[in-house]
Amino acid sequence: MSLINSSKGSDQLLLDGFRYRRDKAVWRCVKDKCKGRARSDGNSFKMHQDHICQAPDPDEIEKALYNYEIRKKAAECHDTPRLIIYEARLKLSxxxxxxxxxxxxxxxxxxxxxxxxxxxxEPKTFADIVIPLNFQNTYTNQKFLLYDNNDVNRRLLIFASKEQLDFLNQCESWHCDGTFALSN
Incomplete structure (x- = not known):
């Protein structure tokens, strides 16, 4: 069972080899004229009415997950399209x-x-660097971008989570490396 977004942004339920779309209080099979329905009891989803369309197609479910993962990664990261597609294809049968x-x-x-x-x-200069709000926090919604001086010529960004800072605080020594050619 999975909840994903379709290519048009609407909710879809993947359950027992079938895809469903939300229709008020129930989920309807995405196939036209199919009577298949699913309902939620708050904790889980169960088929409510049998399908008249073809048998479940696990390949269709995998393709829906593949498309969802590609769209999600494209919006969340700057990885190259080739890498996003490659990683998504690895999960396909x-x-x-x-x-x-x-x-x-x-x-x-x-x-x-x-x-x-x-x-x-991808930014070409320091002034081009724009960090969207969803990249300024961790997945657990903790602050990750600690400092940004917004200086066009000598931009300084500091990223760390509270756990990372606590870990560094407990260390006896720190070893650092840097790109000294860029630090004028």
Whole structure:
């Protein structure tokens, strides 16, 4: 069972080899004219009404997860499209990989998401560095960007979580390395 977003951003439920879309209080099969329904009791989802469409297709579920992961990674990180697609394809079975979208189609999806969501491209100068709010906190919503002086010529950014600072505080010695050619 998984909850994902479709390519249009609506919620989808993946359950027992079928895909469902939200329809008020129930989840309906995504296939047209299928009577398949699922309901939630608060803790879990259960099939409520039998499907009249074809048997469950695990490859279709894998492809839906593949597409969801590509869209999610495209919006969250600056990894190259090739790396995002490669990592997502590693999780596919050989049967699902055969029918999954070609590389060029997946690459266009990534480019479109990054263009539409105004995800900044790779910066060329210090002034170009824009750190979106979702990258300024950890997954547990703790502050991660501790300091930003916003100086165009000598930008200084400090990233660390509270746990990382506590760990450094407990260490007897620190060993550092840096790019001295850039520190004028």
């Amino acid at each position: 050989s049967d699902a990989a055969i029918t999954s979208p070609q590389y060029n189609a997946s690459q266009r999806v990534i480019q479109r998401i990054r263009r539409d969501d105004n995800i900044p491209s």
